[in-house]
Amino acid sequence: MTIRRHPLTPSVAAPGLKPDLELADRLAASSARCGPLTGRLAERFYERLFARVPQIRGMFPVEMSKQREKIGQTLEQVIANLRSADDLSGPLKELGERHVGYGAKPEHYPIVIDEIVAAMAEVAGAAWTPEDSADWSLALRVISERMIGGPLPA
Numbered sequence: 001m002t003i004r005r006h007p008l009t010p011s012v013a014a015p016g017l018k019p020d021l022e023l024a025d026r027l028a029a030s031s032a033r034c035g036p037l038t039g040r041l042a043e044r045f046y047e048r049l050f051a052r053v054p055q056i057r058g059m060f061p062v063e064m065s066k067q068r069e070k071i072g073q074t075l076e077q078v079i080a081n082l083r084s085a086d087d088l089s090g091p092l093k094e095l096g097e098r099h100v101g102y103g104a105k106p107e108h109y110p111i112v113i114d115e116i117v118a119a120m121a122e123v124a125g126a127a128w129t130p131e132d133s134a135d136w137s138l139a140l141r142v143i144s145e146r147m148i149g150g151p152l153p154a
Helices: 021-032 040-052 054-059 065-080 085-102 108-127 130-148
Strands: none
Touching (some): 040 108, 065 085, 108 130
16 A cells, blocks of 8 residues: 555655645546536535524625635635645645634634535535545645644544
8 A cells, every 4th residue: 555645735744755646636526527616616605604604704795706706716726736735835824824814713614614515515416426525525624724734634
């Protein structure tokens, strides 16, 4: 068995381990089944998030089109860098710092992960698999940990 690091884990966190390129390919393929990431996926994510945790709605602008665009572009940037995770270090750290300024707390991240994955499954429909959900749940946990500066998940 060959041990590989998650494709979104920076090389310094797992020196000498090559990224799991099969996982990178699965993440890219499953995200493509969701359509444009700034479109229906972003819309459904925020609808789901605000329905689940209405008290955080005030952390967001009233008009959400730019916000939906931002999250879609962030996911697109992640997908574009699945084979070069080190390039995400600065942007994810900065994104995490901005989120602190918006009032985001570490306990919000698992909820966001759940709702992004659920929105992806909903938008992709029957093409979405349990493996896709597991892949994206872990990928978003890795992203979250990089944003908040905590230990990377195993």
